[in-house]
Amino acid sequence: MSPALDDTSRLCIHTITTKPWNVEQAIDAYSQAGVGGITVWREALKDRKPVQVGERIRAAGLSPVSLCRGGFFPAIEPSVRRHAIDETLCAIDQAAQLGAPLLVLVCGADAGQPLSESRRQITEAIAEILPHASACGVRLGIEPLHPMYADARSAINTLEQANDLCEQFDSQSLGVVVDVYHLWWDPHLKREIIRCGQGGKLFAFHICDWMTPTQDLLYDRGLMGEGCIPLQQIRNWVRAAGFTGFHEVEIFSLRHWARSQDDFLDDIIQAYLEYA
């Protein structure tokens, strides 16, 4: 193959994608496969020092792309909201210790209150954590989630909403994570990707695919090419918006987690090269 055809230097993999591996196994395997970047699922840091995990990532020749995730801000109970903010402040510290330039925010929702109230609480929480993120040199990326998660995972469900939210704050530390799984259906996607990029707010780009039929609301994402998302088209919009960062594979899949993760990693790289 020509160099262009096996260039995985802009490929990043999110450790949740290879969930059966612990973070050390993932670092070693991604590195050996020539993957360029790694995003760390926050639970993968359990019983570990983020500084040491960061050192291991860099020693393996990988770039730490982001820590995932903070957020889940809305709640009827003030004490629960307080806890979510404190946890996210802690996640910002962990991202800094890891050397990850970005903390992904899954903003949250409380099914017991109106979405408008959840959205208000999200804005309030971001206002509170943003100064700490700036001080730590960690950027915050609002990830709009698919509307099927509006009840309990995120009240931010379109890229337009995420862009609007960013515009409420005048901060270079706040931007957006574009994930094709959540946004591919949106008739305004191209417009909002361009808007996001032109505003300097496109902080990360996540890829996977949408299976037909989808068997599970949470754990049935597809590998690129297995589903119906027009990946090249969206990738072209993201590039046109000026994004030059990593293309990050994030796949929650019971099906793929049940496989040999070595085989799955081979398939991820193959799918990425066909897509890239």
Add this chain to the structure above:
Amino acid sequence: MSPALDDTSRLCIHTITTKPWNVEQAIDAYSQAGVGGITVWREALKDRKPVQVGERIRAAGLSPVSLCRGGFFPAIEPSVRRHAIDETLCAIDQAAQLGAPLLVLVCGADAGQPLSESRRQITEAIAEILPHASACGVRLGIEPLHPMYADARSAINTLEQANDLCEQFDSQSLGVVVDVYHLWWDPHLKREIIRCGQGGKLFAFHICDWMTPTQDLLYDRGLMGEGCIPLQQIRNWVRAAGFTGFHEVEIFSLRHWARSQDDFLDDIIQAYLEYA
């Protein structure tokens, strides 16, 4: 109870809601319970003459509100698109025979082609069937479906899209079906409901609820009050938009279908009265 508190004259039930009952059982049961309207699932007409079903509906004191459903227009294969149009023309005839003033359109999508192409094919198909609907005195209601159905069930996923689509046609026979299940998450819902009503395009209003967690993408809808949809708020917007028609219960639920349908009907009426 005061008359206002047990008024079910504007309550309509979609026969799929009580799927274990055939259409005759549904007609009898809804009528005895004082329900005002009925929407007929097209499959429920199998081996029956729509004219006779319509007579039975009216004899039972029920209003036929709509026939559900035509559509599924997009397809890569032209012959499949042709078949969908022919089937929907047939459904228009059946609605007329039934005496139902409205045919609900679930517009369809083909996972093998871009959404933009599916959307183009939907517009093309509506242009072809609309004259026949007008001639038959049957209105067509575009039902935007939740984005989680964008792969294979509908490429029309927001009320804004449905409103835009209607505006492409200058026809009193084409409007929109607002279903809270599909649209509740949309940050522009109020704006688009008002727009829809002011344009005289709000043809039907479907209610149910969104369960947390939702166990199944298709068959886990909730009864009003079981989930997190702000039903009163959306109902108020629909009323403010000038809608005075039936409030139609449409629930696809393995859980409720497994129960005694008599008990379920009691619960539907109770939930409706608490909501109304």
